[in-house]
Amino acid sequence: MQWDIFCRVIDNLGDTGVCWRLCADLARRGEKVRLWIDVPDDLAWMAPGALEGRWPGVQVFRWADPLPEGLVDSLAPADVWIEAFGCDPAKEFLGDLARRVQAGNAPPVWINLEYMSAEAWVERSHRLPSPIMTGPLRGLTKWFLFPGFTPATGGLLREADLPLRQQDFDAGTWLDAQGLPSGERPRASLFCYEPPALAAVLHQAGRDIASDWLVTAGRASDAVAAVQEDLPSATSTLRRHTVPRLTQHGYDHLLWSCDLNFVRGEDSLVRALWAGRPFVWHIYPQHDNAHHAKLEAFLDWLQAPGSLRDFHRAWNALTDPESVWPGWETVHGWGECARAARQRLLAQADLTSQLLGFVAEKR
Known part of the structure; x- marks a missing residue:
């Protein structure tokens, strides 16, 4: 499958680190991943070669605002969207999705991957739907997934090896x-x-x-x-x-x-x-x-x-x-x-x- 992962950096090393580990792990399992990140620079030493496209299965895009004209249209639609830590996808992606849905195409599985916590409410919130109620994407659903420390949460990143x-x-x-x-x-x-x-x-x-x-x-x-x-x-x-x-x-x-x-x-x-x-x-x-x-x-x-x-x-x-x-x-x-x-x-x-x-x- 093709995944688009969106990351707005707040705590630069942590946000970048989590998103990159997820991208790399998905790619090791045969998935295709595009990482959209507004501050990708730390990947130069954290994952050498990532910015130059030398990691099989992963492409890194600098998330500028606005994105270069025509870029989103030139890419194959994703099967999965991941909003890392609750950031919204770029507006160009939202517009493209609205056009594709109106044309009868299936939307991606849209996931809001949140911050992890051991608090009790995480188990209650994990896997809950978040329907979109207004606008051109009305009727679509995001899903909340919460990493965590118990079997009733999304677990933690762990490579097989x-x-x-x-x-x-x-x-x-x-x-x-x-x-x-x-x-x-x-x-x-x-x-x-x-x-x-x-x-x-x-x-x-x-x-x-x-x-x-x-x-x-x-x-x-x-x-x-x-x-x-x-x-x-x-x-x-x-x-x-x-x-x-x-x-x-x-x-x-x-x-x-x-x-x-x-x-x-x-x-x-x-x-x-x-x-x-x-x-x-x-x-x-x-x-x-x-x-x-x-x-x-x-x-x-x-x-x-x-x-x-x-x-x-x-x-x-x-x-x-x-x-x-x-x-x-x-x-x-x-x-x-x-x-x-x-x-x-x-x-x-x-x-x-x-x-x-x-x-x-x-x-």
Whole structure:
């Protein structure tokens, strides 16, 4: 089938990352995909070759407003439309669809693929119809699909070869190839926004046992640089290392190589879950603090122990304790929770499989 996936970038790495993983997974399963994205530039390093059309089965189009005249008319109509995170398709697509429907052609299966959440309402909303009541597309139906963490949701993105890749992975070899420390010291990867607790965590972890912190390029490294003057150096046991931009597989490898992973948004959270290592999630902040309930619902699903809940709340500025860093001994104890969560998710159908099944049902 031919899929059109529409993405308006808000959290640039997360939105792009989720959409690209979905495109690549669909293509691996024999589907044809066009990704329409308004800010595609990060794909240059995230998925080298994507912008040049070197990924079999996937075409990337910069979603300009307006689109070049005649572009939509020149393309084969799609069998499936995916609105990623609730964005509307380009107006040129809507106009073309109205003309085709009036001519008696079948519309695509039209899916609004929403943000994921562990909140209870997601199960109730998953797979609900959204009829179009007005305008030239009146009578058509969109469908809400929600990624999530339970069998009553759409599941999470998971490539079929992921367990085998993890099984064959050698962390020491990969770290050495990247010029990153591969010794016995515990390692943390840091991918975050700008958490107010960052300086306190680095300062307090620096008084714990010796450790290596692998800081990702971009906002995380900028955030560390912003608190640099507040961090002691000569007395700290914490060594910081900057990680260059990584491909999506490379980022997976980073997570598999660390004893603790700080992740943010949606894409990296899902990859941390598949890694099965202790992790802390920096949830995307919302102006009305709606992310607080979303975080608590996730921690409930995760069956997080008290120390992991406390750290999440401090890291996400829900609380402001004097002591934030729990200590490496406590962190290692979070591993059982992470592995149990991964096993629950592996028992569920992945998001791409569910999308394919839903489309087959509606067609």
